[in-house]
Amino acid sequence: xxxxxxxxxxxxxxxxxxxxxxxxxxxxxxxxxxxxxxxxxxxxxxxxxxxxxxxxxxxxxxxxxxxxxxxxxxxxxxxxxxxxxxxxxxxxxxxxxxxxxxxxxxxxxxxxxxxxxxxxxxxxxxxxxxxxxxxxxxxxxxxxxxxxxxxxxxxxxxxxxxxxxxxxxxxxxxxxxxxxxxxxxxxxxxxxxxxxxxxxxxxxxxxxxxxxxxxxxxxxxxxxxxxxxxxxxxxxxxxxxxxxxxxxxxxxxxxxxxxxxxxxxxxxxxxxxxxxxxxxxxxxxxxxxxxxxxxxxxxxxxxx
Amino acid sequence: xxxxxxxxxxxxxxxxxxxxxxxxxxxxxxxxxxxxxxxxxxxxxxxxxxxxxxxxxxxxxxxxxxxxxxxxxxxxxxxxxxxxxxxxxxxxxxxxxxxxxxxxxxxxxxxxxxxxxxxxxxxxxxxxxxxxxxxxxxxxxxxxxxxxxxxxxxxxxxxxxxxxxxxxxxxxxxxxxxxxxxxxxxxxxxxxxxxxxxxxxxxxxxxxxxxxxxxxxxxxxxxxxxxxxxxxxxxxxxxxxxxxxxxxxxxxxxxxxxxxxxxxxxxxxxxxxxxxxxxxxxxxxxxxxxxxxxxxxxxxxxxx
Numbered sequence: 112x113x114x115x116x117x118x119x120x121x122x123x124x125x126x127x128x129x130x131x132x133x134x135x136x137x138x139x140x141x142x143x144x145x146x147x148x149x150x151x152x153x154x155x156x157x158x159x160x161x162x163x164x165x166x167x168x169x170x171x172x173x174x175x176x177x178x179x180x181x182x183x184x185x186x187x188x189x190x191x192x193x194x195x196x197x198x199x200x201x202x203x204x205x206x207x208x209x210x211x212x213x214x215x216x217x218x219x220x221x222x223x224x225x226x227x228x229x230x231x232x233x234x235x236x237x238x239x240x241x242x243x244x245x246x247x248x249x250x251x252x253x254x255x256x257x258x259x260x261x262x263x264x265x266x267x268x269x270x271x272x273x274x275x276x277x278x279x280x281x282x283x284x285x286x287x288x289x290x291x292x293x294x295x296x297x298x299x300x301x302x303x304x305x306x307x308x309x310x311x312x313x314x315x316x317x318x319x320x321x322x323x324x325x326x327x328x329x330x331x332x333x334x335x336x337x338x339x340x341x342x343x344x345x346x347x348x349x350x351x352x353x354x355x356x357x358x359x360x361x362x363x364x365x366x367x368x369x370x371x372x373x374x375x376x377x378x379x380x381x382x383x384x385x386x387x388x389x390x391x392x393x394x395x396x397x398x399x400x401x402x403x404x405x406x407x408x409x410x411x412x413x414x415x
Numbered sequence: 416x417x418x419x420x421x422x423x424x425x426x427x428x429x430x431x432x433x434x435x436x437x438x439x440x441x442x443x444x445x446x447x448x449x450x451x452x453x454x455x456x457x458x459x460x461x462x463x464x465x466x467x468x469x470x471x472x473x474x475x476x477x478x479x480x481x482x483x484x485x486x487x488x489x490x491x492x493x494x495x496x497x498x499x500x501x502x503x504x505x506x507x508x509x510x511x512x513x514x515x516x517x518x519x520x521x522x523x524x525x526x527x528x529x530x531x532x533x534x535x536x537x538x539x540x541x542x543x544x545x546x547x548x549x550x551x552x553x554x555x556x557x558x559x560x561x562x563x564x565x566x567x568x569x570x571x572x573x574x575x576x577x578x579x580x581x582x583x584x585x586x587x588x589x590x591x592x593x594x595x596x597x598x599x600x601x602x603x604x605x606x607x608x609x610x611x612x613x614x615x616x617x618x619x620x621x622x623x624x625x626x627x628x629x630x631x632x633x634x635x636x637x638x639x640x641x642x643x644x645x646x647x648x649x650x651x652x653x654x655x656x657x658x659x660x661x662x663x664x665x666x667x668x669x670x671x672x673x674x675x676x677x678x679x680x681x682x683x684x685x686x687x688x689x690x691x692x693x694x695x696x697x698x699x700x701x702x703x704x705x706x707x708x709x710x711x712x713x714x715x716x717x718x719x
Contacts, residue, residue, distance in 0.1 A: 296644075319623040320624075320637070336635070
């Protein structure tokens with residue numbers, strides 16, 4: 112089924128203990144659609160860039176079957192830019208520079224050909240813009256998945272609360288879940304978020320895996336224990352892209368299928384951190400993905 | 416098969432955000448043997464207390480089938496005492512007071528009737544004392560499991576290195592594994608520990624579960640997501656007790672059975688944190704344990 116992803120397409124400059132990059136392609140929607148491209152062929156992007164964004168990067172997206180009809184290119188303006196530096200533990204980072212540029216007044220335009228989308232992934236951006244996307248669709252998609260971040264919980268709380276009422280699944284990390292609910296226990300936090308709107312809550316715990324709460328049930332997906340994390344940038348978005356891409360491909364939103372989708376998302380995220388930026392998830396094979404998913408089976412399976 | 420546990424039996428005084436206790440029974444060997452008592456009937460304790468240790472507490476251990484023939488009671492001396500205060504997040508604590516008392520010159524005496532032990536659990540205490548236990552056994556047990564802590568890694572490193580060569584399984588938490596190996600990645604840390612002696616390494620990650628490394632394979636056991644952690648004291652020892660108790664009961668040290676043993680250990684630990692000290696693991700039924708283990712299956716099972 113068709114997937115629509117809305118979010119940022121950006122330039123990133125990254126520095127980790129292993130090295131640094133020049134401006135490379137980044138942004139939530141980039142990671143989401145690239146990750147989803149290994150699952151769904153009807154993969155539609157809405158985002159905005161400046162005319163400094165190279166055609167070769169758009170070609171890269173198209174080569175992964177991503178439909179960029181909804182990628183607005185604003186002449187005379189510059190692409191969103193973020194640069195960050197990771198600390199030695201790779202779990203914390205400092206933002207070195209942010210230039211909002213075209214994202215300052217992102218006005219998401221939905222091409223007519225996208226109107227039949229069944230799955231909607233709202234990548235991290237201002238809640239008011241995310242809500243605009245829902246309102247600009249003629250029909251409500253079958254499943255709306257929302258990502259957000261600490262910034263919006265702080266500075267746009269009423270907008271976020273209004274938006275939460277409209278979505279089916281919230282994907283956040285543990286700190287965001289705690290910040291949103293003021294509950295330390297993730298079980299209590301998830302229950303509280305469910306009263307805010309989303310029936311399904313996914314809490315990402317980075318190297319500690321991810322929790323799925325839905326229908327009164329709980330599922331835990333481990334993260335693959337890795338020898339080395341080269342660059343964690345985009346891992347959360349890659350996770351979300353694998354999750355919704357798998358759901359769109361299978362068109363099954365049962366709890367059991369969401370469990371599988373989270374495992375696929377976790378597998379995609381485990382690839383993402385192996386190289387800088389989106390490099391690794393640009394160059395994957397189905398065989399590699401299936402092999403990685405089988406590693407998750409081996410890692411967590413036990414018989415009584 | 417018979418299990419021998421050596422370690423501390425102590426008085427603890429605990430303070431958490433939920434309340435505080437007077438002197439209650441504590442100590443690594445207390446938690447280990449109580450937890451193991453739900454699995455093995457041949458459950459032998461070596462420890463030392465002062466004559467201030469009440470007979471009723473010894474009765475409690477005996478009622479759980481724990482053989483206290485090896486519990487030395489030193490007349491005119493006082494029992495090891497520890498008091499601690501947990502912070503609001505329940506993940507960090509301050510030691511308020513430590514009185515080593517009888518533990519200062521703990522000289523573990525192995526009763527003749529314990530000499531045939533098949534499984535040996537070396538609860539956390541000075542590595543030189545732990546090594547003494549191995550040397551005082553006429554025959555090497557089938558499996559030797561070692562717990563240690565940051566203190567010994569710091570102040571008794573040569574002793575610990577010598578001891579590590581003699582044991583089969585090391586159980587440590589993530590910080591201890593990193594401290595011992597100076598490797599941040601737990602995968603690398605486990606591999607390095609395996610070069611120090613133990614073929615099997617278990618890394619406890621508290622609320623984030625536990626990892627088992629052995630025979631080139633890795634298994635991850637989740638922790639049960641809990642609404643409330645009432646008191647984490649003893650959870651790690653309870654985990655170790657469930658692990659070795661299950662192994663002793665089944666007398667099977669294959670990788671597949673160690674996976675099951677870790678799930679049972681995790682289930683026992685999830686009970687431990689529900690009440691103060693050892694209160695909850697003193698009052699469990701087999702049905703409760705089996706039900707809890709099934710919750711681990713539900714939590715982590717998925718089909719592709």
